[in-house]
Amino acid sequence: MPDDRIAAALTHWGPRFTAQGVDPNDVARTIAGLERWADWLDAWCALGDLHAGLAREAEARGRRLTAGHAWVRAALAYHFAKFVWLVDLARHDAAEDRAIAALAAAHRCLDPTAERLEIPFDGAHLAATLRRPPGAARPPLVLVVPGLDSTKEEFFWWEQVFLDRGLATLSVDGPGQGETGRRLPLRHDWEAVVAAVLDALADRRDLDLARVGAAGVSLGGYYVPRAAAFEPRIRALAAIGGPLDFGALWDDLPPLTREGFAHHARARDPEEARARAARFDLGPVLGRIRQPFLVVCGQQDRLIPWRHAEEVARRAPRGELVLYPEGNHVCNNIPYKYRPLVADWLSEQLRG
Amino acid sequence: MPDDRIAAALTHWGPRFTAQGVDPNDVARTIAGLERWADWLDAWCALGDLHAGLAREAEARGRRLTAGHAWVRAALAYHFAKFVWLVDLARHDAAEDRAIAALAAAHRCLDPTAERLEIPFDGAHLAATLRRPPGAARPPLVLVVPGLDSTKEEFFWWEQVFLDRGLATLSVDGPGQGETGRRLPLRHDWEAVVAAVLDALADRRDLDLARVGAAGVSLGGYYVPRAAAFEPRIRALAAIGGPLDFGALWDDLPPLTREGFAHHARARDPEEARARAARFDLGPVLGRIRQPFLVVCGQQDRLIPWRHAEEVARRAPRGELVLYPEGNHVCNNIPYKYRPLVADWLSEQLRG
Known part of the structure; x- marks a missing residue:
């Protein structure tokens, strides 16, 4: 059973994740088994890491468009890791830094x-x-x-x-x-x-x-x-x-x-x-x-x-x-x- | 409780709907309360009608891009109304005709x-x-x-x-x-x-x-x-x-x-x-x-x-x-x- 804060985050903002571009399967996989609000940030950062990995792999192969889209997904995952999560401010800011860097990489690939x-x-x-x-x-x-x-x-x-x-x-x-x-x-x-x-x-x-x-x-x-x-x-x-x-x-x-x-x-x-x-x-x-x-x-x-x-x-x-x-x-x-x-x-x- | 065929359609093809471009909220709303496979086609056609209505309204206002995207969503909804639904072939074909017409309208708006x-x-x-x-x-x-x-x-x-x-x-x-x-x-x-x-x-x-x-x-x-x-x-x-x-x-x-x-x-x-x-x-x-x-x-x-x-x-x-x-x-x-x-x-x- 997810705790009250996880339940509240999903109730109030669930559709926002997909509206902004998170794959709905990723939302389901990321929250599956999540029980403690304290673990929210790490679960979403892991999703961000997955997409950052896909982005780097695509960039290494010269697949720029694919890389850019993956960087956008990484930025969104790192962002939602911390958007209302203030349990540990150092980790909050670290996730924000990764969101900023991922979006900058997306811009480099997608939008001159x-x-x-x-x-x-x-x-x-x-x-x-x-x-x-x-x-x-x-x-x-x-x-x-x-x-x-x-x-x-x-x-x-x-x-x-x-x-x-x-x-x-x-x-x-x-x-x-x-x-x-x-x-x-x-x-x-x-x-x-x-x-x-x-x-x-x-x-x-x-x-x-x-x-x-x-x-x-x-x-x-x-x-x-x-x-x-x-x-x-x-x-x-x-x-x-x-x-x-x-x-x-x-x-x-x-x-x-x-x-x-x-x-x-x-x-x-x-x-x-x-x-x-x-x-x-x-x-x-x-x-x-x-x-x-x-x-x-x-x-x-x-x-x-x-x-x-x-x-x-x-x-x-x-x-x-x-x-x-x-x-x-x-x-x-x-x-x-x-x-x-x-x-x-x-x-x-x-x-x- | 949805019957076996609804359950099977969702189990085997649920992620396909969103991968092809159906809004995940639309999937949830369309299947909510659906209990009989016989009703599947009408529920998805109603979704198609909703998007066709948005498309016509946007076209009437000269909002071509908005109209085109709505026509794509209409085509997808009419398509998934009948994709594995063969209960009544006349209604199957009528939904298919609407999917074809909706996609033609999308092409007219979006892709010369x-x-x-x-x-x-x-x-x-x-x-x-x-x-x-x-x-x-x-x-x-x-x-x-x-x-x-x-x-x-x-x-x-x-x-x-x-x-x-x-x-x-x-x-x-x-x-x-x-x-x-x-x-x-x-x-x-x-x-x-x-x-x-x-x-x-x-x-x-x-x-x-x-x-x-x-x-x-x-x-x-x-x-x-x-x-x-x-x-x-x-x-x-x-x-x-x-x-x-x-x-x-x-x-x-x-x-x-x-x-x-x-x-x-x-x-x-x-x-x-x-x-x-x-x-x-x-x-x-x-x-x-x-x-x-x-x-x-x-x-x-x-x-x-x-x-x-x-x-x-x-x-x-x-x-x-x-x-x-x-x-x-x-x-x-x-x-x-x-x-x-x-x-x-x-x-x-x-x-x-």
Whole structure:
């Protein structure tokens, strides 16, 4: 019998693994026989090692495409090894390092446009991945924003949905997210993050910075509208499975989520974490979001109640609500519905 | 509780659904609550209708890529509705018609190179799909050969593995397979089928017919080596999960497989089916296969024992065996291992 935390991780995030590109057989094999949360990281790292081994073997034979796909699978496995696993921070960070290295190898094999950016911010830097669609001289750009426990290492195929539609992507690990989170704790005022990112890109001639959109998942569905309320350079935005008021949900969140927030916020105790979470409230700024704003939510979401999405869409001046009755958190159990919708909609808004 | 046939279909072919591109959440939703084999077809057709609806909606909005992907999912759902389901042949054929139409719509949206070919054969014709990789004037060609219950409507993403490596694909429904099977019963002497196909392509300038390979899955792993033994225009071949001697396995095959064979062979009774199956024996022709021959099998294959693959590879003059200890039938529970391997290997053989 898996313990409570394994059961919770599978209940809340199971479909996310496959939506992001983990083979469903790998999910089944990795969790088979897993009983203790303490063992979660090693089981997923073993999966990462398997794919890294396949990648190296393929590279040695000059099979570049095969190698690249295997590196993506390795990055995903190392990422999910630690995404909500904070039992041992040294091992957490070691797995994160392997995810970062694996994704860099994937980019080397698969996407010559991929660039790692380090954007100065608050005395440290934001780590980000920029990718551009082939054949477009000056494509529109979508900022791809993670949530509490996602990072840019999770987004290779999510980025591809935008790239396939002629949109460049910038996946950014903001404060409290992934490798950036080691240097900077999470913060609610994401307009500062987006301003730093867009300032850093301002001189580029290979992106059309008059056509910038943003898409955030989960807590990223708070970050993106928060930033858009203050940042007119965001021309259109989408939030998938994001909250209206994270603090109001605090007591109903799973322990893994509360502990993750406390960790990434560097809170000294649960009360400080709760106080920090209370700042994550879109209510006061919704009226300022004048851009076209797509709000997507699943009515089976057990983390962020869909009533939050409904209220966000109603109160934002140009909010447009898409509710999926069968959708779970971030609608990752119906990826074929929300992913093309968000990318098509952003593409139409930015080109229209 | 699902009945025996539902349980058997899931046990033998469950991973095949996702390997070919069915969303794993869709598999779970479609089989949830399914208890009677008689209801299998309707449940999968309902899934096909869902995706066809998404496709039409996307097309109406000019979202061509989204529409195309939805049409592929519709084709797969209609295909798996009837792949081993022979309870009512009129409904079987109606589902097949919808799979064919859905895949044609997918090609229209996604791949301007895709062509439907109807190749004269034995007083009727073989239906086939030709696709070419973008940017290659005269690419090598891979014949993609189905088995007992697969058809070209199952192969959009399997073809893509070859296309991504610069190889054109021709997926052909031979005698007893898919729509061709309505006109022609299955036959063991597949050299006749391949000869007709290659003769029909002989004048094309957009394919390099001096570099033709072939890959067959399951019973297609019999058809391809059988043809190669007599057809030198096949320069390299791969068999995945194919038998040495299908007749020798007859009594151990699942009822769904024996009934499928009898149906596609137009056998009047089980004894005639068994007699026809006995002709599907590579033993007498293995020594004639002088081409490079990759033999892939999973040691957990419950339909075709891996000892068959071992013997095929040993007795074929240029046989090369790849055994996966964890692989099931056709290794569809490790698609990321066998698929790139087969495509990389064929690409190297045909270009080397």
